Amino acid sequence: MLLRTTDPFRDFDRLTQQVFGTTNRPAVMSMDAWREGDRFVIELDLPGVSRESIDLDVERNVLTVRAERVARNGDWEMLASERQKGQFTRQLVLGDNLDLDHIEASYADGVLRLLVPVAEKAKPRKIAVQGIESPAETQAIEA
Secondary structure, eight states, rough: OOOOOOHHHHHHHHHHHHHHSSSSOOOOOOOEEEEEEEEEEEEEEEETOGGOOEEEEEEEEEEEHHHHHHOOOOOOOOOOOSOOEEEEEEEEEEETOGGGOOOOOEETTEEEEEEBBOGGSSSSOOOOOOOOOOOHHHSSSOO
């Protein structure tokens, strides 16, 4: 998995989006990622988001996750509104050592879980060492 270097301006922008949210830019979703053997596991927090609103796209080695939490409509007076509404998006740049054709996704308890297998070409493998006769052993010694 490829992780980008830290960009303080982008990180500040992301923090601002998380705290205040904006209408012109989607809010960011929290994420954890780790490796378990021959696969990477990515979990994204999406509480209150319906499974049907989640959209996953892979183009080249960029995984894009989009989701939407719609505002509730009704005949009531809102007393507090701290949860972000609207579109959420996250893009992950994945390394060439991952098998992007076999990503599995599941959603339970407000957590989107992605399983990304390591590509066969990136897995460690043993290489057999063959014995070769040396030219000195195959030539007859003449006196």
